[in-house]
Amino acid sequence: MKHMHGASARALSLGLLALGLVLVAGCREDMQDQPRMFPQRGTTLFADGRSVRPQVDHTVARGQLDEDQFFYTGLLNGKETDMMPFPVTMKLLERGQERFNIYCTPCHSRVGNGDGMIVQRGYKPAANFHDAERLREPLSHFFYVMTNGYRAMPNYRAQLTPVDRWAVAAYIRALQLSQDARTANVPAGTQVEDLSTVAEKLGYPASFAGPWPEPANTAVHTHPNGKIVAGAPAEDANAPEGVIGGSGSTPSQPVTKAPARQ
């Protein structure tokens, strides 16, 4: 049987080797990790490492010809104008309200008084849409500010499309009207009640009608000192914009790269 032990051992080791090779080969997961480009994952294909490609210089993409100067800049002959480039509908206003609540309220607050949460946390005071200065501004001023930023406020070009910006502008105007409403504006026969009366009626606490309190569970560790980081958007108009998703934007900063697996 001596020979045979040798042969069987050889066969066994061959078999094990085969199994090992098979198992090693089995580690490929090329469906799991595909050599495709994914947004924000980055790529080795391009020198800048970006998988989402910036627009090629000196080209105009379909739908980005931006012919309508007023629509895209908010300036008519270089001047802000109290006019919309297109008709306003209820849907547009609803859209404006929605976008305003998302992007503007952190600073300007829901009612637009400039007392948003971030301002409460120490950001430079934001504009109150209901002060005399803002009430005087023409409609396209708001569009212009959203597009280009204003003092400490960064621009929101990346977050808001031109239409959305116009919608928000329209909504700001509606907000101004509502906050500045007089009894005369109330249609005849409509009952208008004081907020505190409503609160009382519905059994809400008295604070319901007062100014918004700070949420109890928000931790504020230090007081902001107002120091501004170098290159912050308000200070430098040419600051790089990290933009994603915006239709007419040109991201010049590498997109965030998130590796698939650690």
Place this chain on the structure above:
Amino acid sequence: MAQIFDRSSNALARMSLVLTGLIVIALGFSLDELQRSPWVTRQGQRAEQPVEFSHKHHVEGLGIQCQYCHTSVEKSSYAGIPPTRTCMNCHAQIWTDAQMLEPVRHSWATNQSIVWTRVHDLPDFVFFNHEIHVNKGIGCASCHGRVDEMPILYQQNTLQMEWCLNCHRNPAKNLRPTSEIYNMAWTGPTDLKPVWCAAVDGKTGTPTSQDVTCTSAPPGQQAAAEEASLNPAFAGLHAQAAAATSTDASPAQLPASLSYTKFTSQEALGLFLVKHYNIRTPRELTSCEVCHR
């Protein structure tokens, strides 16, 4: 001549047979458990991030909406991780010397992206699309959980295929009005908290989520108020296209007579939404004709 095997071998042989059976069964059970365990799914694990960003603080505490940062969630397959610039929108002025934010400032200064660790990482063969989900009644919280209560983000669900299919086989149990998508705390209608919904026949005739209006207040007055306030209030806003206004925003186009239905359970609401959002049933989805028309 002694036997080849001694007496104990009988017991040993039987024992080993029984043990083999038990081991096979145990192996089956453990593999079944293992493949669903957080060890495999990474469910509930808090990955180490370059910045200990707290969703709880920003969402629950400051009331920032999801889309403020995840701007592309409504219009692309990716929700989008915000660029450093979005951080700097605020942190240019507040918390400017916080140690925690050093990587953000570094990124801002050097133009180098912050490399976040992906928490919700689907395999590359999955073509998940945020756009269709958020626009057809799936709330953020349905998949991501109560992000507003997570100081450090983690993956609430397994994200395994069975989890996807559990919903796709019966989407009704998770659908909500499109107005409630970003509401983290939405829990579905109940007797105490009913929802009224109405469907408009869209111009195309195909039902979509845009044609469904839902409200959590009794709808009667609201609809009337909308109609009443619209025309006179904004006539002055667009002098330029006044003519167009009169046709575009004419009351004829508005949902003049929406018939609202009151829903007091998620099942009922879900079924209504499945129908009017045009959510495909499994039978339709698994048909070859879905792709091979």
Place this chain on the structure above:
Amino acid sequence: MATKDAPVNDPMLDPRTGEFLVIGPGHTFKSVTEKVSRIVLTSHTPLGWFFGFLIASGFTGMLLVAVTWLFLKGVGIWAITIPVAWGFAIINFVWWIGIGHAGTLISAILLLFKQGWRNSINRFAEAMTIFAVICAGMFPLIHVGRPWLGYWLFPYPSTMNYWPQFRSPLLWDVFAVSTYATISVVFWYIGLIPDLGTMRDRAQSKFGQFTFGMLALGWRGSVRHWVRYETASILLAGLATPLVLSVHTVISFDFAVALLPGWHTTIFPPYFVAGAIYSGFAMVITLAIPIRKFYHLEDLITLRHIDNMGKVMLTTGLIVAYGYSTEVFMAWYSASRWEWFMMWNRMFGAIGWSYWVLITCNIALPQLMWIRKFRLHAGLMFLMSLIVNTGMWFERFVIVVTSLTRDYLPSSWGTYRATRWDYMTFAGTLGLFTFLFFLFVRFLPMIPMSELRLMLPQAKVRAEAEPLPEAGD
């Protein structure tokens, strides 16, 4: 045709029927046992064995290389692409599994039909089955590209909430082939147990005694055990027979259930089964003839066996021929232009030569087996078995490639040309098969000794009337 005065003085001939004996004359229980067990228990492995084993190992190594490279690179190294997405993998799969059929068939059907001659060849035919199924089962598995996920084919509660699709013939394959493999192994092992007992008792070395003893499970030949053993054997045979038929039937469904011309035809199940038996018996002959020569087993694997297997081959070959002609006829009778074109293309198209190879190997040449003298010539039968297996390989080639390369739409027509990896894999499985077979003949009794004993005349219990050899009471 035999004449009335056929020679009857050959000791290997049965004087009663004029046929060859199934087992040579003069054998006793002990002599058959020794003859078979000595091959395993000897400490002198023949040099020829080493030589053959070395060659087989070489080919097996080639298979390892081919498969490893396949795993590393993916199935793209094969010639498979649309429209021939299966190619060699399915051809070899069907070919191997067809070969596998003879083993179980010999064991099962012939056992049921009480054909005593099966006993000498069933053990290694079954071993052949198992090795062939190993080679066959490998192909679909490596063809899926990621064989380590092969378990997805089975129904289990996966996290994908995925369950198999039971309307697909490819899934039927999974169940058919896995059942076939399992039952073949069980049947084979159950058949081995008494012989393992013999080996245990005859082994001289401690290692041999221990190993065979473990495997024999303590078999001691109690007649009660034998009764249950026989029942279980008959039952397994009874189950294995329809199983054999069903397995190749299911494989024929892989083709027939699809709507492709040349595939979608109702004759496929019986004609695939016949083809499988055909090639299986050919492979048994391919193995039996060298073995009987090498180990001098001419009195256990007699010319009777070869004659009978020749007859089985002739029969199944004719069924296959019937299938071919039916296909040709129906291609016309169907009144379908596609069917008719398919048949024309099969015969005279770009790879029409392969059709004629198959007709030559499977139908034309095997007609020689009508001649008794031919059937009784071991060398010629060996040659014939190789021819038939070549033909059967080409049959699958023709079915797969001609139909796939010429679909309904000329726009989806294509070509197929196997790569060197295809050939290496195929040749490699031949090596693996031989490799395993070499191990088998060396380490296990290749002829069932207990069944040989049963066939000897002295195995019969004589009538009571017969006197005891010595004093009775």
Place this chain on the structure above:
Amino acid sequence: MPLPEGTYGLLAEFDTPTHLVQAASAAYSSGYRRLDCYSPYPLEAAAAAIGFHRDEVSLVTLIGGLLGLAAMFGLETWISLWAYPLNIAGRPYFSWPAFVIPAYEWTILYAGLSAAFCMLALNGLPKLYHPVFNAPNFRNGATTDKFFLCLEATDPKFDVVETRSFLEAHAPVSIVEVEY
């Protein structure tokens, strides 16, 4: 449980099956019930002689087969109707013609495994150690060419002397007393 000790039985060796069957039937007819025959190939006549005719393997196999059939057909039905309904070219969810095939395969699989394992279990295998292996002549011949009759000590009729003389009357080649 204490290990059994002492004599397991008397093991008589015969040269031919005929002698074995004669001795066995004589033993059975004279009242021995705990006895067994050992032969190197299936010897049904000997089993019949010691009163062993029917076995339950067929029944278990049938049950196993039906179980396999029910299991697979049930599984297919459950999967196709509830767990994973798939619309394949409009064919019904309950596609019984297609389900027949895996169900058929599992019928055979279960039946075959039942037959094999039932046979082993009823035979009490594996049993690597057994008293009869203690007899040197048993190991020499029982699986080759010799036939054995073992009258076991647990039989009430067993008596070492008497039983031995009973066996000797049937002209065995040898009689060995086997210890546990």
Place this chain on the structure above:
Amino acid sequence: MAHGNNAKSLPADLSAPAFVDIWRTRALIAGVAFLVVAVILGFLSGDHWNHFLRGWLHGFVTCFGFCFGGMLLLMTQYLSGGKWGYIIQRPLEAMTRTWPLVFLMFLPVGIFGASMGRLYIWAKYADWSTALKNHLITNEQAHAIRWKALMLNTKAFWIATIVCFTIFALYIHLLNKWSLQRDADAGREGNVTYWRVKFENLSGFGVLLYSGLLFLLVIYWVMSLDPTWYSTVYGFQFLVGQAYQVLPLAILTLMALSKAEPIKSTFRLIEQHDMGKLCFAFVMLNMYLAFGAFLIIWSGNSPEEIPWYLDRIRGGWGVVATLDVIFHWLLPFTLLLSSDLKRIQSRLAVVCYIMIFARIWDVFWLIEPNFRDAARNLHLSVGILEYIAVPGALIAFWMAAYFAELRKRPVIATNDPHLAEILEQEYVHA
């Protein structure tokens, strides 16, 4: 071989017992009675004897199956060998010798069915273009009739049938003649091998030839009733179907004959058991082919093929189809699983009757839905009763012929090595 001392001896008279004549008379009476009923029904049904003709086709196909299926099985047993085949040799030979009657039965099918176009639409509408214009046939049928005209025409129909019958008659003649010659040749050295090889060679080619020609004939007779349909396994199914109907008949014959000598001493339980097993094999094989064909066509779901099944499943035919499966497979399969049943003559006889009935039922299911009035529309009419009366008459007449032939020769062939084993003491095991 120590069997001489307890073997039985063969009785001197090997011819079938006299009671076979009584069977023949009874069969004749039944045949006449059925025929009378059939004719009355033919007048009553008022469908221009259409159903009578269909019933006739059914009866003819069945009797053809008995006669030539007998030939097939006879040749098969020469090839396979074995004791079961040996003892049914003579009954099978008797079946084959009825072929002239079967040919007579064909004549009405040929004359009325084909020549006059009463059964086959390819014969009726040989002018397919006119028929298509008048919407008498569909596009598909017109295409099929045009394409297949080379084969499906009346002349070819007659030629094929007559040529096949001639070849078969020659075979039947040789098989019967040599069988007697072999018996007469007993006792000579080496003749066993001589005859065995001679029969093997004849049968080997014969089975092959028969398989091919049968396919041709059933295409003409049955399949072409629906000229658009085709299935490659059809001929094979008929082949197995014939064995399926003949084997039970042979078993029944033997069991009935075993009440008296000589079969009493030659028909052993062990062969009965083996033949029961063989029946089981045919039950499985038949079901296998039928199900395989069904599954392939069901899965393919193509408009060329699936209507054939739909015609036979929908509109009430589902009941017939289901019963077909029950008779053909479920009942005999379940019953034959038991090995006890195969040993008890009365019970095995029940299974045999079921099998023969199943075959007749199946032929009905194959034939009737081909006709436009019956496809997907099973309805009870006077006409449909013809399917009982006409085949009843034909089968009864055929039986009478069979019994007559059975009496003509010894029912046991003597010059066969198996004879000694048959007479051996029975040692039955599972």
